[in-house]
Amino acid sequence: MTESNGKNDNPEKPAASAEPVVSKPYIMPDDPEEGSVEALTKEAAEARDKMLRTLAEMENLRKRTAREVSDARTYGISGFARDVLDIADNLQRALDAVPAEAKASADPGLKSLIEGVELTERSLHNALEKNGVRKFDPAGEKFDPNIHQAMYEVPDPSVPAGTIAQVIQAGYMIGERILRPALVGVAKGGPKVAASE
Numbered sequence: 001m002t003e004s005n006g007k008n009d010n011p012e013k014p015a016a017s018a019e020p021v022v023s024k025p026y027i028m029p030d031d032p033e034e035g036s037v038e039a040l041t042k043e044a045a046e047a048r049d050k051m052l053r054t055l056a057e058m059e060n061l062r063k064r065t066a067r068e069v070s071d072a073r074t075y076g077i078s079g080f081a082r083d084v085l086d087i088a089d090n091l092q093r094a095l096d097a098v099p100a101e102a103k104a105s106a107d108p109g110l111k112s113l114i115e116g117v118e119l120t121e122r123s124l125h126n127a128l129e130k131n132g133v134r135k136f137d138p139a140g141e142k143f144d145p146n147i148h149q150a151m152y153e154v155p156d157p158s159v160p161a162g163t164i165a166q167v168i169q170a171g172y173m174i175g176e177r178i179l180r181p182a183l184v185g186v187a188k189g190g191p192k193v194a195a196s197e
Contacts, residue, residue, distance in 0.1 A: 074132055074175040081133045081179055084124070085172055088135075091121040133174045138182050139167050147171060149181040153188040163187045 094117055098106075103114055125135060138148055143162050154165040164184045171182030 077131055078174055078179060081174060085180055088124050091117055133172055133179060135170050135172055137167055137170045138164050138184060140164060143186045147178055147181055148184050150186045151183050152185050154185045155189045156187045157189045159187045161188050
């Protein structure tokens, strides 16, 4: 009998307890598998779409904010301008109350007063115009309910029906908006206004 020292004396025969090692490729968790390429392509397209939508929303927000700032600058004084229009109307009424004959034959003190009121009225209108408020007098124009307010009808066959025959109170615009419509008397009974007008 041969002595065993725990070593395999037969070099041709491997030990029975050792299994052959088979090397398997390791797949990283974030490596694409066969079916996930389409999913990643779809995910990338969705991310690109979200990014483009966000950029478009930001551009729209920038434009809207710029427009709101511009409107605030232009139309921010609307309330104040409406209050000042009452003063302009009163100055005009004061000037209209003095007949032309009285102006011509007035003593120097009254003439100075009238000139002062006229100067104040011009100065007020210049200040309003500097701030984008302008007066419009629509006499002779076709009636437009968007910018005129009809107070009554005037039977005047000499002008076409629907034409503004009298202006009771001038209108004012601020920028492109109506601050106050013109109060007018509209002609009726004349020939119809041509459609081309």
